[in-house]
Amino acid sequence: MASGLTIGQLAKMASVNVQTIRYYERRNLLQPSDRKVSGYRVYGDDALRQLRFIKNAQALGFSLREVSDLLNLRVSSVARCGTIQVKAQAKLRQVEAKARDLRGLVRALQSLICTCQAGQPTDQCPILQKLDKEAASGR
Amino acid sequence: MASGLTIGQLAKMASVNVQTIRYYERRNLLQPSDRKVSGYRVYGDDALRQLRFIKNAQALGFSLREVSDLLNLRVSSVARCGTIQVKAQAKLRQVEAKARDLRGLVRALQSLICTCQAGQPTDQCPILQKLDKEAASGR
DNA sequence: CTAAACCCTGTACCATGGTACCGAGTCAAG
DNA sequence: CTTGACTCGGTACCATGGTACAGGGTTTAG
Numbered sequence: 320m321a322s323g324l325t326i327g328q329l330a331k332m333a334s335v336n337v338q339t340i341r342y343y344e345r346r347n348l349l350q351p352s353d354r355k356v357s358g359y360r361v362y363g364d365d366a367l368r369q370l371r372f373i374k375n376a377q378a379l380g381f382s383l384r385e386v387s388d389l390l391n392l393r394v395s396s397v398a399r400c401g402t403i404q405v406k407a408q409a410k411l412r413q414v415e416a417k418a419r420d421l422r423g424l425v426r427a428l429q430s431l432i433c434t435c436q437a438g439q440p441t442d443q444c445p446i447l448q449k450l451d452k453e454a455a456s457g458r
Numbered sequence: 459m460a461s462g463l464t465i466g467q468l469a470k471m472a473s474v475n476v477q478t479i480r481y482y483e484r485r486n487l488l489q490p491s492d493r494k495v496s497g498y499r500v501y502g503d504d505a506l507r508q509l510r511f512i513k514n515a516q517a518l519g520f521s522l523r524e525v526s527d528l529l530n531l532r533v534s535s536v537a538r539c540g541t542i543q544v545k546a547q548a549k550l551r552q553v554e555a556k557a558r559d560l561r562g563l564v565r566a567l568q569s570l571i572c573t574c575q576a577g578q579p580t581d582q583c584p585i586l587q588k589l590d591k592e593a594a595s596g597r
Numbered sequence: 598c599t600a601a602a603c604c605c606t607g608t609a610c611c612a613t614g615g616t617a618c619c620g621a622g623t624c625a626a627g
Numbered sequence: 628c629t630t631g632a633c634t635c636g637g638t639a640c641c642a643t644g645g646t647a648c649a650g651g652g653t654t655t656a657g
Contacts, residue, residue, distance in 0.1 A: 380563050404574045411567040421557035424519050428550040435543045496623055
């Protein structure tokens with residue numbers, strides 16, 4: 320089939336905005352495989368795969384900058400799988416740390432909510448009092 | 459003591475940038491208690507408490523918009539503690555959801571890393587292959 | 598053949614949380 | 628009284644991940 324998609328068709332298939340695809344192009348994340356004489360971008364269906372790659376990596380918490388790095392690694396197959404593993408591990412540590420922070424935050428919020436009794440005026444609210452002093456006990 | 463701090467002194471005491479304080483003022487988060495004839499902002503040490511409040515609430519995951527809401531609640535003490543409790547609970551649910559997502563992400567990354575053997579060229583890397591297909595199994 | 602629907606480039610704009618620079622006025626120490 | 632540090636308001640800029648619009652050219656269906 321080797322399609323030959325226009326940017327609009329690609330956008331629809333990937334459920335993204337046309338502008339977003341052009342934005343990804345500027346960010347060096349996704350290049351059209353060709354151009355028509357008219358200047359229209361032409362994409363193969365590898366473009367769709369790559370677009371999904373980008374979205375998947377984003378969903379895994381990689382920034383577009385990091386996605387770009389990942390894609391460059393893939394292109395230069397001099398790079399070894401280990402390089403990617405190292406990147407993924409670094410990202411894992413980042414994400415783990417963030418998850419821990421959020422757990423602490425959950426605990427802090429929970430304890431604030433527990434001490435709060437709904438009927439009091441706000442100037443006696445223990446949540447606000449706590450924020451006034453020193454919060455974020457989970458860290 | 460009731461200090462009478464300049465913006466620079468306040469900034470130093472709270473370890474924030476002077477510009478940040480002015481930015482907070484624009485965002486209705488922190489108003490100077492007075493102005494000198496020269497136009498210089500004058501802050502009482504309640505300002506320092508309020509600045510810490512802001513930073514604490516931020517650390518708990520509240521956006522500046524939400525912090526502003528919180529502060530407005532505190533000012534209008536017609537509002538009841540329950541209002542704040544509701545807000546804190548809503549934020550708690552948000553944060554819990556985010557924490558769950560992140561743990562899913564951690565699991566997805568871990569499983570990707572496990573299947574990856576460091577010596578292979580990138581075009582056979584299971585992490586990249588996985589990203590090519592469909593990742594984010596944790597969702 | 599015409600009109601709608603699409604595409605092009607370039608630029609500006611959105612939110613978020615700040616940071617930096619400008620020219621001018623003010624304050625405090627020596 | 629001067630000089631350097633501080634402050635003022637206004638505006639522009641940073642990164643991030645897009646989105647929108649203007650003013651054209653192209654393609655395609657009727």
